[in-house]
Amino acid sequence: MDRLQAMMAFVRVVETGSFSGAARHIGVGQPAISKTIAQLEDRLQVRLLVRSTHGLTPTDAGLRFYERAKTTIQEADEAELEARGAGAGLGGRLRISAPTTFARLLVIPRLPSFLAQHPELGIDIVLDDRVIDLVSEGIDVALRMGQLSDSSAVARRLARGRRSVLATPAYLERAGTPSLPAELAAHEAIVYSQLENSWMFRKDGTEASVAIRGRVRVSAAEGIRAAVLADIGLTVNSDWMFAPELESGAVIRVLEDWELPPVDLWAVFPTGRLASAKARAFAEFVERESL
Template identity: 80%
Template sequence: MDRLQAMQVFVTVVEAGSFSAAARQIGVGQPAISKTIAQLEERLQVRLLVRSTHSLAPTDAGVRFYERARAAIREADEAELEARGAGAGLSGRLRVSAATTFARLLIVPRLPEFLARHPDIEIDVLLDDRVIDLVSEGIDMALRMGELTDSAAIARQIARSRRSVIATPAYLSRAGTPLVPADLATHEAIVYSQLGASWTFRRNGTEASVAVRGRVRLSAAEGIRAAVLADLGLTVNSDWMFAPEIESGAVRRVLEDWELPPVDLWAVFPTGRLASAKARAFADYVESILAQ
């Protein structure tokens, strides 16, 4: 029995929901499907499917085998494409996860160029600030910022951004411009919940930590942007998140002679399988546009 072919049959059965539907998709008789599944279960010494006259469902072992088999088939397809020199002609669906604001500002506007280079690729972009499970969501690659919490993640750093203290000219005109980190204690801070209300600065080997205060605390970068642009106060954020406004002068950096820890961008791939050629190509593209 061809192992990969048997895996493909099993995956088709699970996704089709019945032997007869799988047989129609594959173009063989239903007895051939039944025989392949029986041989696969005998080989593995485990029951993969629970069958009745009206329904079919994978067992717990079947669910685990389905996930692994689907990944193995996908990797085999990618290997064939690369062996045929198809890297320059990538095709199929690419699912990418990214933080909402980052993707809206810096990735989505640059998608036309990537799609023009690869006319046979379709992209699904899942915009979510949460760290999601890539395997269960069927994600090919995630763009994640900051420190990676999953030590087992397959990832590579593709960019780094400075962090700055940012405010609008209108707010600074009203509240004054801080000259040293300690001045921030008297300002209205817009606090990003994930970073907390203690900001640490460095300059010439000197470190200064400031506990800031503010009446606005937000859990998403989109809210931070809206609050800053509404002149509610100043904040610490990556320059990525205010790139258009920094360029136009709608916001200003302050305390520029003090450094904040930078933020890294990572391309993260599902654990347990090789990164697809499409995902690697998209990671390279994002790296190139941020380098500009």
């Protein structure tokens, strides 16, 4: 019995809920699938499937075997793709996760060239500012900004961006332009509630720690942008988040001679399995774009 083919048959049975469904998917007769699963259970000396009103369902042991078998099949497929040099023509679907505003401004507008390179590839984009579980959500690669909360994550740094104090000319005309970091305490700040809002500014060996405060706290970057563009206050944020406005002059930097900690962009891959060729190709594409 071919172990990989047996794993594939078992995975298809679990996903379709029946021997007949797996047989149609693989292109063999139902008796062959039934015999393969029986041989697999005999070899492992454990019951993998039970019949229920909903069809065939995996036992606890079967569910654990399913997860491992599915990963093994994926890795075998990726190994074949790499051996064939198939990276130049990827296919199937790629499921990515990215922060909403960052993806809207800087990732999605660049996708046409990536899709043109891989005409057989489809992309599912999950937009979420939260750190989601990649395995349970079926994510192939996630783009994340800042410090990674999980030190065991399989990650690759793609880019490093500048942070600045940002505001509209209209707000600065009304409230005045700060010339020192300490003056930020007197300003109305748009606070990102998912971050610590105490910042260390550096200039010529001098350091200044400032905690920015404001009446408006926002849980997503899109809200930060909207509040700043409504002239409510200033913010400390990555230049990436205001790239179009910085280019047009609708938002400007202040305290430019003071340096803030940079922000990193990461590609994070699911733990427990190899990153797919599609996921790696997408991460390399984002890195080449030098966002």
